[in-house]
Amino acid sequence: MESSNTLFLDHYFPSDVLKITEVIETDDKIIIHMKSISHTCVCPRCHQRLEHYHGTYIRKVQDLPILGKNVQLRIKAHEYICDNEGCPVRTVAETFNGFLNANRRMTQRCEDFICMLAIETSCEGCARICQAMNLYISGDSVIRFLTERYEAQPPPVCGETIGIDDFAFKKRSRYGTVIVDEATHKPVAVLNSRDSNTLKAWLRQNKQVRRITRDRASAYASAIEEILPDAMQIADRFHLHQNLLEAVQNALKSVVPADIKIPIDQGCSDNQQPSEKIPKDGVKKKK
Structure with missing residues (x-):
């Protein structure tokens, strides 16, 4: 009678295509020998189902550790012959999609x-x-x-409204451009520079854009005007606040003088300077 506390390795591998034949355990490693029990394979080029065996080979791959021990799989897999004369592939190595793909270790x-x-x-x-x-x-x-x-x-798809801004790969050295979709608030493209030519190339591939939120960079404005002349260009909130702050500062500078003289209090005595501090006990010590 099998104990309910026993761990069965067959439950953790695709039993419909693989069968465990032997398990070898050492102090730091577990080696599991397996063999393929499948009878068909699909050609990756012509997608034709293959049934004629060409031979077998041993695949050595790693799996997740078991109780801190390295797990090595030794899989005896098949090679199939592609019967399609128009296909450039002659032999196809068996893959186990979802568990082990082609040319993976x-x-x-x-x-x-x-x-x-x-x-x-x-x-x-x-x-x-x-x-x-x-x-x-x-x-x-x-x-x-x-x-x-x-x-x-798959390449991300953006809607009709996007946001464009620059960022620094390395400050004062190399900059790039990030493009964000307004509907999902997720980046859809990261460009390697912030010049107009790079943005133009991206806009040519995305003619569906109708509204663009951008900063005050002239390179972005000229690129949008040339590729998407009918698109609406919107100044983002940060730069609107920045423009307002600059306007307020310029208005204050024209009215308020740069240097403001503060008159000295005439009520101070000649022996006591305005900046001189009085001790808490009220007694002034002699120097």
Whole structure:
């Protein structure tokens, strides 16, 4: 009779395509031998379903640690022959979408954990934490994971109203431009500079924009006027307040003199200066 307290590894792997054949445990590592039990594969080029085996090969990948021990998977996977004569691919390596994708050295859930940890900390900090958990990865690999996921995202779509402002990659050295969608309040583009040519290239790809909130930069104004002449340009609230403050300051400068002379109190005696302090006890000490 099986105990209810026993941990079954089969429950944590896709049992419809993989089967555990052997588990080897050492002091710091758990090696799980598995084999593929699938009979078909889909070609990544022509998307045709393949059924003819070409051979087998061993894939060595990492999975999430178990009780602080590094987990290594040894998967005996299949290669299939693509029968489509018009397809440039002859053989296709089997993938396990959702669990292990093509040309990966880690399972999908392991990569998800690493990317989430890197976003909350940093790439190098994430690598150090993973090393402490016996999950072997470098900071460069973490950066590659994040870059691949960023490039795989669909391009963001903005509405008819956007906001444009500049920011500093490095203060007094290099600046960029951020574009935010008014409906979602989320950035839809980050441009590498704040000149008009970079903004013009982005506006040509987004002709649906009708209203633009911007600062007082002349480069932004000229780019919008040239590419989207019918778009409404709106000064944002910060620069409206800044314009009002400058107008008030100029008005005060024209009326109030720059230097104001404060007359000395004539009621003070000749021996006591206005700035001289009187002790709390009322007795002035001799110098």
